[in-house]
Amino acid sequence: MEITKTKRDDIDIIRIEGQLDGTTSIIAQKEIIPLVTPESKLVIDMGDCDYISSSGLRVLMMIGKQLSKEGGKGVLAKLSEEVRDIMEMTGFSHIFKSYPTLDEAIEALKKE
């Protein structure tokens, strides 16, 4: 798994490439949580992540909790069918909004 961070305007774009499983989630947590600061805006680009386990979901939940505590916003973009199915099954589709493209995700964050 690889994580790449870029910025567009004031929005952090975090791209997760590979599997978000029991072994890689710890790395994802360490890399992403520090980016959550007051009023931060995050897009998590999951276009190249085709697998998420409960460890991965736990990390997303921590990010979501941190965002709501700090007053930040976060959305997901480009979910694969496999990942979307799991998000729906576990109620994560209520926690994070998701958008089919990066541009739509960024637009949505700008409006909030």
Next chain:
Amino acid sequence: MAKIILPAKMENLGKLLDFVRENAIKSGLSKKDATQVIVAAEEGIINIINYAYPDSDGKVSVICEDTGDKFAIILEDQGIPFDPLSLPEPDVDLPIEDRTIGGLGIFMIKNIMDNVIYEREDDWNIFTLIKNKH
């Protein structure tokens, strides 16, 4: 029937899941079903790695069985008796502030698989996860 036995350590998780993936695909499950079955297997195996042997080293065995219309994964360990199905289910409809971090694994297993059975035989925990082929 195919079987793999390895020390119940996080470093072996990848190997165990590759074994499940290989057998799930061989049994003819769709890509989507195979991915979900691996998610369920990962949850079960991580539980064993994290909790089965609190004071000692032990092994985990993973058996894959293709019965024609079903694909079964059987997870066995000789750790402390533990019925994963006894855990309370998380409320997945709560808003983020009220959601708790734990309990998701078993919930995912129950939702992914068509049948889940826990048995304790002699000093073995036997956790059987069954997926119907469509």
